[in-house]
Amino acid sequence: MSPRRVLALAQLANSIGDGAYLVTSALYFARIIGLTPTQIGFGLTLGWAVGALAGIPIGRLADRHGPRGVAVLLAVTTATAVASFVLVRSFAVFVLVACLYGTAQTGLSAVRQALLAGLIEPAKPTEVRAVLQATLNGGLAVGAALGGLALHLDTREAYLTLFLLDAAGFLAAALMLLRLPAVPAVPSRRRPAVLRDRPYALVTLINTVMLFYMPLLSLVVPLWIAQRTSAPTWLVSVLLVINTAGVLLFQVRVARRVQGLPDASRSVRHAGLVMLAACMVFALSATGSSAWLAAAVLLIAMALQVLGEMLQAAGAWEISFALAPDDKHxxxxxxxxxxxxxxxxxxxxxxxxxxxxWGAAGWLVIGAGFLVAGLAMAPAVRWAERSRTRTDTSAQPASPE
Incomplete structure (x- = not known):
């Protein structure tokens, strides 16, 4: 079985459980464990913060010992963290498990990219990453449907079953990753080189701003629909289906158009423009009292949002791979x-x-943020290219006289 297919199957195995987790976790933490919304928010925020700090050390560990073994270990760790949520009975333990979960999830995502860079020919990682993203969305959709069933049953047993399903999915992914060829390790250096790479840090910061679409979709849009529009609240699920189906059907086609850093920069720039348009349309959904008109406007906004998401993803994947040194992925x-x-x-x-x-004005501010970030990516990438060229030239040995 080819590495591409193994990576896709591993992605599918854990994404089904992830979809169920995303749909049910908040209610499980609140209604079954008994945590307050503030406690849930604090615990998950701290967990992702710890995960962000652990990203570089985990990546260096993958370079030093090979990404396949580290990816397997992180998949097993993620399964352990998800299963541990079943045993949580207090806020303190919830925070510890959330930190373990955030660290393992963030690390696994990064190490998978290193695996991809080591196993796939240099011209193909962005296209393969798009296939994996489409697979991820397909799995999330199946998991979300299972999560909806658990929400309908609304029993402790239903929630626990889905958490254990998520854990089993990560264990299955770990077994599949073991079937991949080993990627050679590279010597480690005393100091992380990426921390001295200011252009790459700027590119990462710009990408962070562009990725604000994630909580926009999962948190802000549902709140906006419920509190600021006359559209029915069930439209939230329809918009999620549109987003998932759009990525599943079109992400690979969008990514195939990105062939090199100029195309990638252009893709991110277009993503900023499209996300601005999406935010402007979201703002319009609050006008008027017609539920059907509000729903129609929201559907248009979501179509624009998913297009911007796909453009951003395709560009970011190419940029992250192309600007990384071959021995430090x-x-x-x-x-x-x-x-x-x-x-x-x-x-x-x-x-x-x-x-x-801020209401409609707030949407315009967020849209402007996407636009500025999209426009800033191209000069940041050019700076990173110049910096890398100088580094590669200085690293070459002098020719003999």
Missing amino acids: GEYQGFFGTSVALARMLGPVVLTTVVMG
């Missing part, structure tokens, strides 16, 4: 992966404050 992907954890950690606070606090 674990370290660099670990650092770039912190943008996901940071967006999950900071996004809810920023977006709910601006959008829910």
Whole structure:
């Protein structure tokens, strides 16, 4: 079985459980464990913060010992963390498990990118990453449907079953990853090189801003629909289906158009423009009292949002791979992966404050943020290219006289 297929099957195995977890976890923590919303928010935020800090050390560990073994270990650790949620009875233990979960999830995502870079030919990682993203969304959709069934039953047993299903999915992924060829380890250096790579740090920061679409979709849009529009609340599930189906059907096609850093920068720039348009349309959904008109506007906004998401993802994948030195993919992907954890950690606070606090004007501010980030990516990438060229030139041995 080819490495591409093994990676896809491993992604599918854990994404089904992840979909169920995303749909049910908040209610499980609140209704079964008995945590308050503030406690849940604090615990998960701290967990992703710890995960962000652990990204570089885990990436260096993958470079030093080989990404396959580290990926298997992190998949098993994630399964352990998810299963441990079943045993949580107090806030303190919840925080510890949330930190373990955030660290393992963030690390696994980064190390998978290092595996991809080591196993797939240099011209193909972005296209293969798009296939994996489509697979991820398909698994999330199946898991979300199972989560909906658990929410309908609303019993402790139903919630626990899904958490154990998620844990089993990560164990299955670990077994599949063991079937991959080993990627050679590379010598480690005393100091992480990525921490001295300021252009790559800027690119990662810009990507973090672009990834604010994640809490926008999962948190802000549902709150906006419920509190600021006349649309029915069940439309939230329809919008989620549109997002998932859009990525599943079109992500690979969008990614195939990205062939090199100029295309990647252009893709992110277009993503910023499209996300601005999406935010402007979201703002319009609050006008008028017609539920059907509000629903129609929200459907248009979501179509724009998913297009922007796919453009951003395709560009970011190419940029993260192309700018990383060949012998430091674990370290660099670990650092770039912190943008996901940071967006999950900071996004809810920023977006709910601006959008829910300022209304339509808040949507315009967030849209402007996407636009500025999208426009800033190209010059940041050019700076990173120049910096890497100078580094490669200085590292070459002098020619003999």
